[in-house]
Amino acid sequence: MRTIRIGFLLGWRQIQRANIWTTTLIIFVMMLTFLNLIAVSGILVGLIAGAEKAVREDSLGDLIISAKDDEDRILETETIIRQLEAFPEITAFSVRHQGSGVLEANYKERRDLRGERDIANVRVSGIDPIKEEAMTGLSADVIEGEFLDPNEEGYILIGALYTEEYASNFGDVFETVSNIKPGSTVRLTSGQVSKEFIVKGILQSKVDEVSLNTYIPEREFRRLFDRFDRNADQIVMRLAKPEDNARIKEILIANNIDDLAKIQTYEEGKPKFITDIKNTFNILGTFIGSIGIVVASITISIIIFINALSRRRQIGILKAIGIDRRAIEFAYILQAAFYALLGSALGVLLTYGFLIGFFERNPINFPFSDGILVAEPVGTAWRFLSLFLITLIAGFLPASLIVRQNTLNSILGRNK
């Protein structure tokens, strides 16, 4: 106890009397190190978190009902819809019928019937425009033209990545049709059935489920795809409290909906690769950030070493008058702890007080997501702890090296 008390006195007074600019610089370095540790993995994970958030908002919602593994579609869809309408916790839901077809454009202008047709294999979603709008706000993704009007027939929305103009940025990755504008006429074919549509609008989103999709009204979908049983492929739901989705799922199961369909929370239903990439980026970010820790620990070591070396004689005299070497070592550990604590605290303040909000308001514009900064409190706490411990070791080692030198040699400035 007396060792700690004396170490505290020595260490704290050194901090108090140190040059303010030097102390500020060291704390600044520690803060940057901490930010590096948080921000590198935070932004990498944030790229995926941004994509995840977009998928949840623009496509999958909080709860997903889909066909059971051994069924083609959701059974007794209308019964399920009636039940869902009775749940006050469900603020919106959209029933989606899904299929694939062939989209053809410019067939009216084609002169050579043996020439290549302007076609693309597309995903087709049959929706109730009003319910889909309430669920995902799909109209906000319309970049040209207008959203579907529930009172009109014969109109289609086409995802931007099916149009040559917008998909050309990605090379030849996607099948596209050319010269598509609102008002253009296209033909959608499923099996032997074809129907002509007028392009109502072009949709663009960072969510592939939107940009690589075509939307037509549900009743036209049923006619085109010969689906008169009204059973849907997917029902997505928005909840008043998204975090309650596991609880609502249990209630739906209690209502035997799981006999008719598969019920998944967003976390269960989201594409697995999102979780995998997120974990990989987290590891990668932590690894890159760890290099920062090594640099910071070397910086602290050098600072403490120079500090202790310049006080070598003083350390020798303290030992000569009977001060325990552990008290002297503690004084230097205290200094390292002070720099680490203050630097990390400033880093935490900056991260949670400014950076997260800043990136939330100004996300980084990546092609597949709006990148935000993700800093989970538990992860931050672990990073803080690791930085703190490594800094303590970085402070202790050089101090110990000097303190353990022969007392008389330290006093006389001798090397041996």
Next chain:
Amino acid sequence: MDIITAKNITRTFGTGHLTQTVLKDVSVNVKQGEFLAIMGKSGAGKSTLMYQLSVLDEPTSGEIFIDGINVVSLDKEAATTFRLNTLGYVFQDYALVPDLSAEENVMLPLLMRGNTWEAARELAKKAIDDVGLAGKYPNLPAQLSGGEQQRVAIARALAGKPKILFADEPTANLDSISGQAIIELITSLNQDYGQTVVMVTHEREYAESANRIIQMEDGQIVGEEKLR
């Protein structure tokens, strides 16, 4: 009664043909309450002898008993504790911790001895008062003159009431007036309180304040003079 008994101390530095013997078979006794001055030219071995007697260095051969304890056999930790509880030191350049106030400098060994903060502070203030620096408790070393700093160093050395005070050229960095004042302080501690003092000096004038002077040359005691 002898408080220090050193027998046949030899101190050698280096190895092989580079070996240099700085102390050669030196024996010396110091009585309790005595003021011993060690004199000699530069390189005579006087400081090396003091380092052996004050448990800061270990002789290559020989025995040293302080207060009945064979200090040569003490390990590092035990030697540190022994110095804390038994010895006091005054160094040539005061050797105060620059970040601590005069009061805190004096408190350090007192805290290390297990005194509470309040008790250490009271003892430190009294020790500073005793060396004539009342009211200078909060001053940092840089805010004190050389003579005042040396007084604080003496207060630090004496606050724990050591059995022996070692002073290594305590006046070397001081002007003659301050130097004289420090010697008078050390002498009065010896005469008024019976403090055992071992002082290294190269100035005859200051050495004459002691009870006895031993003269060193080439690592050996070449003369001894009893003054009172």
